[in-house]
Amino acid sequence: MALLERVAALLRANVNDLIDKAEDPEKMLKQLVLDMENQLLQVKTQVAIAIADQHLLEKKKKEHDDSAGEWHKKAELAVSKGKDDLARAALERALSHEQMATGFTQQIEDQTHEADSLRTALRKLEQKLTETRSRCEILIAQHRRARVVSKANQVRQKIADAENGGGNGAGFDRFRLRVAGAESENTAHHELLGGDSLEDKFAALEREEQIEGLLRDLKERQGKTA
Template sequence: MGILSRASYVVRSKVNALLNRAEDPTETLDYSYERMRDELQEVKQGIADLTTQKKRLEIQKRRLEENVDKHNEQAREAVQQDRDDLARRALEKKKEKMSQIEDIEGQIADLQSTQDDLVEKKNELQRRIDEFRTKKETMKARYEAAEASTRVSEAMSGVGDEMSDVSRALERAEERTDDMEARAAAMDELQESGAFEDALSDEDAIDRQLEAGRTESEVDAELETLKTEMGAGGGEPTDAPADDDVEAELDELRAEEDDEESA
């Protein structure tokens, strides 16, 4: 094989491969079916044309037969009138018309034979078209089912690039959702522990404890002062508060102290 022949073969092979990939079998089947129907229509048209020609010849034959009868009557009448010359002419025309009728009958027979052949071919072509149509629809259904199954399989297995992107996007969404849920749980835990209040305050733990000690010392000093004043007065002053009032005031101070400690 020469270089040019090999190059031509390679080109044809690649072109054929491209056509195979681009070809849609369902479209090819539909196109073939339409071509067969066009051929059937052409055959039917040919049969119709032949039938028309045959009918024309049959009409012409009937007219010639009528002329034959006419010339035959003319010959009889001429003989009755002793006009042999006219009778001879009438018989000559009769013979001429009969010869034409014989030719037309031959043509009609040929057209009938051709018409019969075309009708038989038309019936055979119709049968093949019906058979092809059944196979075409079956093949199209199989191809479409296989194509749909392939698409579903690719989607389920994630073979396609689009499904891979979707899978990666889903993984990223799950990771971000997990992070967000963990962050929300941590915020709730810090809120319950009071860590947010500590973070917003300028005081640390030591400052809060010292402040609590100072408050307690001040309360104790004030209490001692109160006791000293009440003891130095001796007796029971007329305007001194009753023991119940003192106890109530002491209870109120203790309650405030407890509230501060719990805070």
């Protein structure tokens, strides 16, 4: 399905790579979230349709199963009354309904597989969207801070130039400020591209420990109710 292919492309999207290539990272990140929200809505719609189709197929199969059972009973009644011709006709009808039910069984299996695939895509896209929203908020804040730092460095450089009157000392200070500004921009760029700081690593460990704790609690509750 083209829809699932588009969802897969969004799931494979590397936010850091997209930022690195984007002329306007903030605009790109907002568009990425918007695209995910639109695809999520489409997937939800398709899941609902797939489930409805599955239920319809199951209903049709049940109708044929019930009809086959009724015709088998009629065939038994005809045999008990010595009406073999009626019994044969009833059995023929029963066989026809059984064949139809078998056909619907295969369709139900195919539809169930499709519905399960859509459900899986929906869950993954919902998780990806939640993660991307959070990540985008952080990246946008970092990008804005990097711009503020850059502008602040430019202001400090102009002040230093004015104070030193543009002499040799001013030239040295300008060079020093450019180096400092470049270092700040590199640091901000590294953060923007997702570099993991020591705090990030400890935060990840704490989150992992929290998840493991929740998992243990869940297993204990299930063990008590078992």
